[in-house]
Amino acid sequence: MSLATASATKPTLGFSTLEQETVVDELEMTGELPRWLGGSLLRNGPAKFEIGGQPMRHWFDGLAMLHRFTIADGRVSYGNRFLESRSYRAAREQGRMVYGEFATDPCRSLFKRVQSLFSPGSVLPDNANVNIARLGERFIAMTETPLPVQFDPDTLKAAGVRPYEAPGQLSTAHPHMDRASGGMLNYAAKLGPRSSYRFFAVGPDQSKARVISSLPVKEPAYMHSFGLTERWLVLAEFPFVVNPLALALSGRPYIENYRWKPELGTRFTLVDRLTGKATGGFQTDACFAFHHVNAYEDGDEVVVDLCAFSDAGVIEDLYLDRLRAGKPFAAAALTRFRLRASDRSVGRERLAEASIELPRINYGRCNERPYRFVWGVGDGPGGWLEQVLKIDTSDGATLSWSAPGCYPGEPVFVANPDAEDEDDGVLLSVVLDGGTGTSFLLVLDAADLAEVARAKVPHHIPFGFHGQFARA
Numbered sequence: 387m388s389l390a391t392a393s394a395t396k397p398t399l400g401f402s403t404l405e406q407e408t409v410v411d412e413l414e415m416t417g418e419l420p421r422w423l424g425g426s427l428l429r430n431g432p433a434k435f436e437i438g439g440q441p442m443r444h445w446f447d448g449l450a451m452l453h454r455f456t457i458a459d460g461r462v463s464y465g466n467r468f469l470e471s472r473s474y475r476a477a478r479e480q481g482r483m484v485y486g487e488f489a490t491d492p493c494r495s496l497f498k499r500v501q502s503l504f505s506p507g508s509v510l511p512d513n514a515n516v517n518i519a520r521l522g523e524r525f526i527a528m529t530e531t532p533l534p535v536q537f538d539p540d541t542l543k544a545a546g547v548r549p550y551e552a553p554g555q556l557s558t559a560h561p562h563m564d565r566a567s568g569g570m571l572n573y574a575a576k577l578g579p580r581s582s583y584r585f586f587a588v589g590p591d592q593s594k595a596r597v598i599s600s601l602p603v604k605e606p607a608y609m610h611s612f613g614l615t616e617r618w619l620v621l622a623e624f625p626f627v628v629n630p631l632a633l634a635l636s637g638r639p640y641i642e643n644y645r646w647k648p649e650l651g652t653r654f655t656l657v658d659r660l661t662g663k664a665t666g667g668f669q670t671d672a673c674f675a676f677h678h679v680n681a682y683e684d685g686d687e688v689v690v691d692l693c694a695f696s697d698a699g700v701i702e703d704l705y706l707d708r709l710r711a712g713k714p715f716a717a718a719a720l721t722r723f724r725l726r727a728s729d730r731s732v733g734r735e736r737l738a739e740a741s742i743e744l745p746r747i748n749y750g751r752c753n754e755r756p757y758r759f760v761w762g763v764g765d766g767p768g769g770w771l772e773q774v775l776k777i778d779t780s781d782g783a784t785l786s787w788s789a790p791g792c793y794p795g796e797p798v799f800v801a802n803p804d805a806e807d808e809d810d811g812v813l814l815s816v817v818l819d820g821g822t823g824t825s826f827l828l829v830l831d832a833a834d835l836a837e838v839a840r841a842k843v844p845h846h847i848p849f850g851f852h853g854q855f856a857r858a
């Protein structure tokens with residue numbers, strides 16, 4: 387490979403700003419889409435990595451941009467727009483960073499920092515760049531602060547109303563859907579002199595959160611997601627913890643206040659979804675994860691599958707200067723934990739040789755229940771995420787899709803409405819083509835990862851995190 391080709395296929399472009407907001411009525415396509423596939427893939431991710439000359443430091447810091455791929459009659463249209471959050475509007479109006487982000491802070495007075503502890507709603511950022519969820523008829527963009535941003539799924543414009551506020555200062559952008567109510571279940575950490583973990587529910591038409599359970603905690607763990615079975619909410623506390631007072635007063639960016647304390651181990655707590663009663667005492671060796679994959683009950687045991695790292699070093703790996711320099715990053719192993727109620731023991735087993743992140747399952751059919759397949763992305767020789775993967779959890783068998791110089795994002799599974807099999811459907815992944823410097827929507831057959839179609843976007847799309855498919 388020549389030097390010129392090598393630099394052209396580097397993933398660095400995925401960490402550079404996209405300023406342009408656009409609408410394309412029909413994307414250029416190759417292949418043919420299945421006739422049953424209709425609806426919109428809505429995706430979220432950072433797209434602006436500097437404000438008024440101040441560079442963002444971490445992948446998780448960039449200002450959120452929404453992307454919409456609408457599939458109808460075998461054709462794909464596209465639109466993108468910055469998420470008009472309070473954080474975004476303040477940055478645009480003042481030409482500087484006003485609210486703090488995951489690992490980058492503007493200069494703030496001690497007064498402002500104390501205020502954030504006692505009146506979080508007024509000063510917390512709402513740059514919701516992580517995920518998208520549907521709550522009844524509402525679409526919301528989410529991050530790890532308690533302030534989701536509602537938007538119109540067609541125009542991607544912000545609705546200008548707060549759909550709800552999570553009962554704490556920290557939350558997750560990975561809610562679960564409650565099959566019974568059609569509402570949402572999520573987690574928040576309430577910080578203060580007495581801190582607590584709180585699970586809460588929001589009904590499909592409600593704007594108030596109902597706390598299901600409140601568990602006291604001295605030093606809350608960083609939590610990016612949680613698990614759900616038919617009976618239990620599953621809390622996995624990794625030993626990456628924060629002293630709430632230090633968080634409020636240190637003046638350091640948010641994530642730099644967390645400390646890795648492996649001596650605490652990894653602790654699981656099961657919370658009854660109906661009564662809120664907690665069952666704890668499940669402890670195993672230290673590890674770290676962003677993503678729960680799935681969880682379910684199996685007799686006396688609760689099975690919890692995670693994309694597990696050996697420690698929290700991956701957060702350091704995702705600083706932009708490291709990523710742009712092509713430095714290596716930690717890989718996650720698909721790991722199954724078995725929590726046995728009778729003796730509080732925790733079994734642990736790696737399910738596949740391949741490393742996998744940004745995991746997706748056939749959520750509608752399999753979440754909370756026994757399941758077989760996980761789709762996600764895996765790394766490659768170019769130093770970034772270069773494969774779409776399918777793992778069979780029953781035997782670890784792994785399939786992969788890759789193409790030279792291409793960097794795929796999270797593959798979203800969309801089930802064939804007439805499906806009998808768990809993996810009958812397609813995967814939708816936004817891929818950066820390092821060769822052309824543009825991105826495309828990749829459609830794969832979810833069963834064998836055969837390429838079905840591509841729809842080409844006229845510009846690059848910075849690497850994003852998560853999205854959802856809304857059926858037409």
Ligand SMILES: [Fe+2]
Pocket residue numbers: 516560610676677851852
């Ligand atoms: Fe995530």
